[in-house]
Amino acid sequence: MKRIFLIAALICSSLIVLQSCSPKTTSGTVAVKRGDVSGNWVLNDITFDGIPEIAVKSFLGESSYKCFVGSTWSLTNSGNGSYSLPSSATCAAKTQSIFWSVSTADETFQFKKLYEGDKAKNVTEGYRLMLSSSDGNSMVIKSPIEYGSKTAYIVMNFTKAAK
Incomplete structure (x- = not known):
């Protein structure tokens, strides 16, 4: 009886070790590539996850997140691009040149603002x-963004612009 128990314990522990060493698979998500992001986009809506709207004073270097609602983003496959903010009661219209990239390793979208001569x-x-x-x-x-002791998110919802 001890032998059967010992063999069963060895088999169970072997299965646990093999399971922990097996490669992890994602939940069916496909890595986003630069080509999936390239094109012309309209930022239709900004929502908040884990933070009240009133707590967000400025956003991406602008005086208000509201300046970005309705903005158009042109992202070329070469990494050059721009976004254009519409004129509103609180924001002046402006176009900002950017250089952007996508990292599939950590699923991020990065961009730098480029000014004349940069x-x-x-x-x-x-x-x-x-x-x-x-x-x-x-x-x-x-x-x-950090809010209190937690990470909260400002969520930007884009749709592809009509050609």
């Missing part, structure tokens, strides 16, 4: 945002 390789400051999804027609990008 070369992207010389600009050291920028924004790293979480690329939640992009299916070619819609895209969700989250900006993580």
